[in-house]
Amino acid sequence: MPELPKKYNIGEREKHWQDFWAKEDVFAFDEKSDKPIYSVDTPPPYVSADHLHTGHIMSYSQAEFVVRYKRMRGFNVYYPMGFDDNGLPTERFVEKKHKVNKKTISRPDFIKLCLEETKKGAETYRKLWTDLGISVDWSKTYSTINDLCQRRSQWSFIDLYKKGKIQRAKKPILWCTTCQTAIAQADLDAEERKGKIAHIKVKVKDTKEDLIFATTRPELLPACMGISVNPDDKRYQHLIGKTVVLPLTGQELELTADKEGVDPEFGSGVVYFCSYGGGECIEWMSRHPEAKPTHILDPGGKFNKLAGNYAGLSVGEARKKILADLDKAGALVKIESLKNVTHVHERCGTDVEYIPTEQWFIKLLDDKDKLLEFGAKLNWHPADMAKKYVDWVESLKWDWCISRQRYYGVPFPLWYCKECQEVILPEEDKLPVDPSTDTPDKPCPKCGSKEFTPELDVMDTWMTSSMTPYIIRDVAQDDRVFPNTLRPQAFEIIRTWLFYSVAKAYLHDDSIPFKDVMISGHGLDEHGRKISKSLGNYVEPSAILEEYGADAIRYWATGASLGANMRYSEEEIKKGKKTVNKLWNATKFCLSHFEDLDLDKKVELEPADQWVLDELYNTIVNATKDFDNYEYSKARNNTDAFFWQTFTDNYLEFIKYRLYNQEEVGEESFVAAQQTLYVCISAILKLYAPIMPFITEELYQAYFKDIDGATSIHVSAWPEAKGEWSMDENKRQEFIDALDVIWKIRKYKSDQQISLGKEIDEFAVKNKDLPEKYFKFIEKAARVKKLIK
């Protein structure tokens, strides 16, 4: 006779099942199987994240619910895990933690530190995922800096280079003066600020008239390229072509016409353009070939000698000094405050500048239509997240700058010929290469020189991340996993990870990288604020795991529907723990009545049995549909309602008299109750298994495994709804009427403050249509000696 201990020791048993799953390889991808494949391109977390919080738990759990469900539905699940230890985020983490920067540490030492830190980070993550019960196949892992990923990233570069999709160009590019590297449009954050706009006077040389223009970048006055007005602006038409003289520098410029860049309605209708105040200055320059840019800002963020008196100053310092000088010269009309939006580098918050440098670009702007088309081919969950992708593609202004002037990252696989500057690429079978230590096999094909200069820039971290659909195919060594089935990820990286992935698969193979997209929301603190390190409003996952267990916190993670932000709630976690406890106790009760259980014996079910089975099948149908639609939240609600209300509060109470009085009710009634109980509880465990893998495994292994036959509940078959609505409508209505009497008796007892367990002598049934064959059921279920009409 199966028997469970009185209490379930969460900490000890969760650890036990983690080990069991690992030992039995329960989550292994089966290369030999011909079952349909379900492959998941899971976000490789930044191992440099030094504070894991409940938001991480939420998003990874939400995807994992679906993965476990799919496994039970018979899919050959491929669920690898990567670690993103590449690129700028790691460098910044190391710089902060070890108080070093590019100047104070050598490239090899720096890379060594990065590798050490990322190794630590990977261990932290792996432990958390294991504790959480994330069912990853740990034999299938990658890290974005390892050889396999470097090879794939370099292959991507070479393939696109050969396809003509990559170009090297020198032009003003988005630049971070703190990180001292070029960055891409996707690396920008917009910050709304209260800025200042200065109104500055210039003289028209011949007529001595004053013109006033306004600018938020007065410090770039020494780099002024031109001044324009709108050609339709009657106020200034007569001045077009005249020479104007700038204050301080005395620079003489021709007043030009520019229809696109100047709105006569705004400000004074006079605009000055400098190198480079912003994107609009660059656009203006493209319309004015006569313009001569003066590059006064160095990559380190200081003005150079071309800035004259302002050389050596930072942007902020120069701004102050120039404004003071303008004021002294009588050229400063006024300074107004202005709410404007400034673009900053998302990694460090520094205002971006535009500095002309030579960089590598992937051409994307030409393919906007195709990128929109391929984005639309994905199945977006929730559907409206597709809009964020469309908005981003439509707003693209720059090709993708993929070169970074940094140390730690995947090197570009190329050299330049010292003689003729020809770009030399390695053979694909030599990848990955490090051009700073490796050399080309052959002399320059163009000029025969054997002298080469390595490209020392590294690639944008997204160059690698965008290849994860390919990388996990490389890891599996199985072409069937591409395109991947599912890409789960957070909404804020739609414009980066998702977008770049789609772009790459399109450019390389004219393919989509994955079929389904599942977008999760943000984790918020209990007050609804975004979790952030500076607010300190996050809870250590390890502390919660220890106190409540993984099942409980996973239960909380089902609380928000897909894509919605979710607050941290200890109450919800407690509810999860209660559900674990309830499952334990309900199963304990069932098992204590499973002695001599004979599932094959043909018996006639009683109305209560049919009723609960109908409810169960209805629940299964709904939960299945919900999981198929990535609506794990609804699936859990449906399962909760059946388990807590229908099954435990009602059905168990209804059949206790049959289970405890086998002699009196007869063998058939007893066995019918046993069999129904078995069907219900085994299905309940399976319905909860994707959400609460530990407790359900514990209970499955305690008894059901021997009958059901699977190694683990997580590879057992998902329950089926066999006899949906087996009860005919009349009979069903009669039973509902009987339930109504039970509810009335419960209310009566509650009103009288009588224990529900106390048997009352009699109760009058008002419903004259209720057949007397239900009387015994009601009397026993509600504990009344005699029902009277």
Added chain:
RNA sequence: GGGCACUUGGCGCAGUUGGUAGCGCGACUGUUUUACACACAGUAGGUCGGGGGUUCGAAUCCCUCAGUGCCCACCA
């Protein structure tokens, strides 16, 4: 400035084709009934953001206003 979403009992949320408002938590009143007091039974609490419209009938469709959140955009 443009776009998207949200606004339902104290709190957090469901309400898929329009047809008498639901759930969880919390509150309150009770009950230790041989699975569980991490439980059970019961009670109270909302004119579904404001206004207008379509309809026999709207939380659900349309218009408008307001508030909140997010994405995008350096109107110099």
